[in-house]
Amino acid sequence: MKYKINFNLNNEEIEHYIDPNRTLLNMIREDFDLTGAKEGCGAGECGACTVLLDGKPVNACLVLAIEVEGKDILTVEGLSPGNKLDELQISFIENAALQCGYCTPGMVMTAKALLKENNNPTEEEVKEALSGNLCRCTGYKKIIKAVMDIVEKGKH
Amino acid sequence: MEFVGKSVNRVDGIKKVTGSLKYVDDIKMHGMLYAAVKRSIYPHAKIINIDITKAKKLKGVVDIVIGKDFPKRVGLYLEDKTFLAVDKVRYRGEGVAAVVAKTEELAHKAVDLIEVEYEELPAVTSGVEGLKEDAPLVHPDLDKYKWAPIFFPKEGTNISNHYKLRKGNIDKGFENADIVIENDFYIPHVQHVPIENHSAIAKMDAEGFLTVWASCQSPFAVRQALSVAFDIPLNKLRVISPAVGGGFGGKAGTTLEGIVIPLAMRTNGKPVKLTYSREDEFVNSFVRQGLHARIKTGAKKDGKIVAVKNEFIWDGGAYTEYGVNIAKAAGYASTGPYDIENVHSDSICVYTNHPVGGPFRGFGMCEIHFAIEQNMDIVADKLNIDKVKIRKINGLKPGGVTATGEQLDVCGLQECLDEVVKDIEYYKKEESNEPNKVRAKGIAFGFKAPSMPNNVASSAIIKINEDGTLHLLTSAQDIGQGSDTVLTQIASEILSIPPEKITIKTGDTDHTPYEWQTVASRITYCAGNAIKLACEDAKNQLLELAQIKLGIYKRDLELKDGNIVSKIYPDKKVSISELSLGLSMPDGSGIHGPIIGRGSFIPPNIRDADKLTGLGDKPVAFWTFGCQGVEIEVDIETGKIKVLNVASCFDVGKVINPKLIEGQVEGAIVQGLGTALFEELILKDGKVLNPNFVDYKIPTFDDMPKMIIKFVENAEETGPFGARGIGEPSMVPAAPAIANAVYNALGIRINSLPITSEKILKALKK
Numbered sequence: 001m002k003y004k005i006n007f008n009l010n011n012e013e014i015e016h017y018i019d020p021n022r023t024l025l026n027m028i029r030e031d032f033d034l035t036g037a038k039e040g041c042g043a044g045e046c047g048a049c050t051v052l053l054d055g056k057p058v059n060a061c062l063v064l065a066i067e068v069e070g071k072d073i074l075t076v077e078g079l080s081p082g083n084k085l086d087e088l089q090i091s092f093i094e095n096a097a098l099q100c101g102y103c104t105p106g107m108v109m110t111a112k113a114l115l116k117e118n119n120n121p122t123e124e125e126v127k128e129a130l131s132g133n134l135c136r137c138t139g140y141k142k143i144i145k146a147v148m149d150i151v152e153k154g155k156h
Numbered sequence: 157m158e159f160v161g162k163s164v165n166r167v168d169g170i171k172k173v174t175g176s177l178k179y180v181d182d183i184k185m186h187g188m189l190y191a192a193v194k195r196s197i198y199p200h201a202k203i204i205n206i207d208i209t210k211a212k213k214l215k216g217v218v219d220i221v222i223g224k225d226f227p228k229r230v231g232l233y234l235e236d237k238t239f240l241a242v243d244k245v246r247y248r249g250e251g252v253a254a255v256v257a258k259t260e261e262l263a264h265k266a267v268d269l270i271e272v273e274y275e276e277l278p279a280v281t282s283g284v285e286g287l288k289e290d291a292p293l294v295h296p297d298l299d300k301y302k303w304a305p306i307f308f309p310k311e312g313t314n315i316s317n318h319y320k321l322r323k324g325n326i327d328k329g330f331e332n333a334d335i336v337i338e339n340d341f342y343i344p345h346v347q348h349v350p351i352e353n354h355s356a357i358a359k360m361d362a363e364g365f366l367t368v369w370a371s372c373q374s375p376f377a378v379r380q381a382l383s384v385a386f387d388i389p390l391n392k393l394r395v396i397s398p399a400v401g402g403g404f405g406g407k408a409g410t411t412l413e414g415i416v417i418p419l420a421m422r423t424n425g426k427p428v429k430l431t432y433s434r435e436d437e438f439v440n441s442f443v444r445q446g447l448h449a450r451i452k453t454g455a456k457k458d459g460k461i462v463a464v465k466n467e468f469i470w471d472g473g474a475y476t477e478y479g480v481n482i483a484k485a486a487g488y489a490s491t492g493p494y495d496i497e498n499v500h501s502d503s504i505c506v507y508t509n510h511p512v513g514g515p516f517r518g519f520g521m522c523e524i525h526f527a528i529e530q531n532m533d534i535v536a537d538k539l540n541i542d543k544v545k546i547r548k549i550n551g552l553k554p555g556g557v558t559a560t561g562e563q564l565d566v567c568g569l570q571e572c573l574d575e576v577v578k579d580i581e582y583y584k585k586e587e588s589n590e591p592n593k594v595r596a597k598g599i600a601f602g603f604k605a606p607s608m609p610n611n612v613a614s615s616a617i618i619k620i621n622e623d624g625t626l627h628l629l630t631s632a633q634d635i636g637q638g639s640d641t642v643l644t645q646i647a648s649e650i651l652s653i654p655p656e657k658i659t660i661k662t663g664d665t666d667h668t669p670y671e672w673q674t675v676a677s678r679i680t681y682c683a684g685n686a687i688k689l690a691c692e693d694a695k696n697q698l699l700e701l702a703q704i705k706l707g708i709y710k711r712d713l714e715l716k717d718g719n720i721v722s723k724i725y726p727d728k729k730v731s732i733s734e735l736s737l738g739l740s741m742p743d744g745s746g747i748h749g750p751i752i753g754r755g756s757f758i759p760p761n762i763r764d765a766d767k768l769t770g771l772g773d774k775p776v777a778f779w780t781f782g783c784q785g786v787e788i789e790v791d792i793e794t795g796k797i798k799v800l801n802v803a804s805c806f807d808v809g810k811v812i813n814p815k816l817i818e819g820q821v822e823g824a825i826v827q828g829l830g831t832a833l834f835e836e837l838i839l840k841d842g843k844v845l846n847p848n849f850v851d852y853k854i855p856t857f858d859d860m861p862k863m864i865i866k867f868v869e870n871a872e873e874t875g876p877f878g879a880r881g882i883g884e885p886s887m888v889p890a891a892p893a894i895a896n897a898v899y900n901a902l903g904i905r906i907n908s909l910p911i912t913s914e915k916i917l918k919a920l921k922k
Binding site: 029030033034035036037038039040041042043045046048075076077079080085089092093094095096097098099100101102103104105108127128130131132133134135136137138139140141142143144 | 349
């Protein structure tokens with residue numbers, strides 16, 4: 001049996017019917033074609049499916065869709081509406097902080113959540129915030145640089 | 157140069173940071189059906205019967221195929237595999253049947269209803285065991301298989317390739333040595349762990365045209381294997397690789413593509429998708445082969461190594477269609493980057509009942525260097541010679557000779573060593589502030605050549621649009637390494653058109669031209685050369701037309717900012733856009749037509765090694781040499797190792813894009829760190845015990861060391877702008893450098909990977 005849920009998805013009010021066993025990740029990917037969030041492990045270990053739920057980063061593969069009733073969901077697609085890139089996305093490109101790109105949306109969303117919470121994190125705090133997001137290509141250095149560049153710019 | 161050598165932003169950056177790039181699993185199609193695979197629960201067993209009646213009755217199940225339906229064997233170098241097991245299963249997890257159903261859930265339910273009757277057979281669970289005379293045979297019909305003549309399988313055994321290298325006089329070499337030492341090393345299986353699991357979709361239309369969307373590194377190699385397996389002519393088989401979320405070799409061959417195709421042949425035109433779970437990825441894609449290495453070294457008191465005898469026994473897994481070449485590549489490189497007169501090497505690929513070994517970044521080199529580079533430190537200690545000095549004495553130099561007898565014109569290895577010694581401050585002793593922590597440094601060399609057939613082909617097409625922008629067509633795949641950007645830069649440089657005016661199109665066998673494979677650190681070199689040639693072809697056509705238009709001989713013309721300009725009279729010019737469709741003549745007629753540049757490339761003059769001795773004066777395209785130094789800190793109470801600093805330097809010939817190459821090397825260092833300290837596919841009786849991220853850790857942000865990345869640029873004569881490959885070589889010295897630092901810290905030698913806290917503590921207690 002499907003349940004009716006209401007939520008805000010990338011600044012749009014949504015009314016949706018969903019089976020109770022489906023995950024948030026499955027719902028946004030399959031029902032809304034928001035495929036920026038990826039399933040890397042399905043077990044909350046890799047962070048590739050990270051989206052923001054009421055501003056907090058969550059592994060969408062571990063959240064049941066029915067749990068988002070009344071909540072705000074921000075996916076990577078909502079971060080750059082109308083082709084205008086977020087400063088963090090620009091910083092990722094300029095710092096070559098991405099390679100295959102599969103972890104990138106999750107990485108960007110986790111970093112975004114951190115910067116919303118704390119606009120002046122130290123490098124250690126950035127590492128800690130992002131430590132649940134796995135990347136197999138970059139060796140992480142340039143991702144930290146991409147985030148720290150935003151922090152530095154914010155100081156001026 | 158205007159574009160080559162510049163830190164151009166990734167051309168695929170925007171679609172990746174916005175999440176708008178569609179990887180295979182992101183693709184949805186009307187009427188999409190889903191596949192699931194019934195897998196073996198035994199590492200080695202005869203298939204007695206497969207009963208699909210119950211599964212077939214389940215509502216929503218469209219069809220089921222079993223191995224017997226498509227029994228044709230395929231393989232890249234050795235045709236030893238079928239996509240589903242036919243007569244017997246050879247590893248735990250091997251597919252025996254595949255279901256296509258309306259939903260993924262139903263497909264999995266149906267899989268559970270398939271009943272398979274097995275007769276269990278004794279299993280081979282290590283390469284060494286597989287060589288024993290009484291070992292069960294994994295492929296009893298090996299003699300009936302087909303293989304490329306450069307490989308040497310041995311019928312009636314589990315040996316799928318035995319590469320032998322015999323150089324100089326090994327006995328005499330040892331006789332002349334002042335010391336002879338022998339060491340054993342073991343490197344376990346690891347997995348590539350791309351963040352994107354394998355995924356494929358297949359669709360067949362009414363005319364029998366089959367399209368496959370696959371997260372694959374090599375669409376043409378996939379097309380070839382599928383064509384053979386399913387008897388589909390190449391003109392009716394299209395392979396598209398829309399994006400690859402990390403490959404590292406794991407997506408180089410064919411895996412699940414051969415499972416979705418037979419299903420798609422039975423769905424009346426509906427597309428069939430199969431996406432691996434993380435567990436599948438660990439067990440049922442490729443893994444890095446295990447290795448037992450034994451190295452015997454003879455050296456003089458002055459540090460000169462005079463003889464090396466080594467044996468590499470590869471645990472190749474159930475199918476070694478690809479792995480046979482790893483054994484060969486390791487044989488070519490068997491001494492490491494050292495100039496040694498007398499060499500006796502055996503590199504043996506052995507069938508076992510383990511997951512399928514395949515290409516993994518480094519292709520044998522990471523594995524053998526773990527042994528070779530630790531062994532070099534052991535020799536140095538035994539002779540009481542400095543570890544940098546022993547590498548100075550024996551390391552390859554210009555004019556030096558490799559293990560196969562190839563003389564090198566260019567070799568920047570010693571320059572890389574000097575740079576790393578300086579950057580890691582090798583001789584500066586650091587102390588930890590904490591009493592339970594010890595710091596030390598270690599270094600290791602690494603080298604690698606592209607491990608590929610001699611005559612692998614690449615091609616490229618450049619199309620000039622009416623407005624002077626370009627389309628660049630190639631089947632080199634950007635799997636994260638940045639090839640889309642680097643190849644665009646090469647085109648930019650030749651045609652003097654900025655990257656933003658070039659659109660690169662890749663990975664569609666119907667529409668982009670032939671490329672053998674995106675593997676072997678060969679793309680900048682091979683595809684880069686093809687693109688360079690295509691651009692030069694287009695450039696020449698433009699110059700031919702411009703000389704008519706301008707009345708200036710083409711020798712005196714050059715391309716500049718979208719124009720063909722006189723070198724002598726810069727105001728005399730014609731725009732590329734004006735010539736894009738040919739030249740309009742004063743009388744209104746036209747000549748030539750659209751400018752399309754074509755480039756084809758095969759690396760020049762690579763020849764087979766001698767079948768008996770393994771010697772060859774030009775067996776590879778080029779060697780990429782380098783060195784890595786590390787500083788570690790070991791907690792002697794917990795055994796935990798922290799890599800603090802890394803310095804890396806490689807001779808890449810020419811840096812095309814500084815920030816991208818730096819990123820590639822940083823990634824290699826950290827991936828190498830993972831294999832050094834914690835990555836291991838734990839196998840017990842053929843079963844993978846840790847196929848998930850909880851039990852198989854890969855490096856996280858916490859593990860990242862400080863990194864200094866440098867390059868030396870001694871041009872590769874045949875490379876585009878002098879460039880050679882770097883993607884794999886940069887990972888090669890990572891693990892042995894750490895192992896050597898561990899010894900320098902504690903005086904203990906850990907001869908097997910990974911170097912875990914448990915191993916450290918156990919060794920400290922001794």
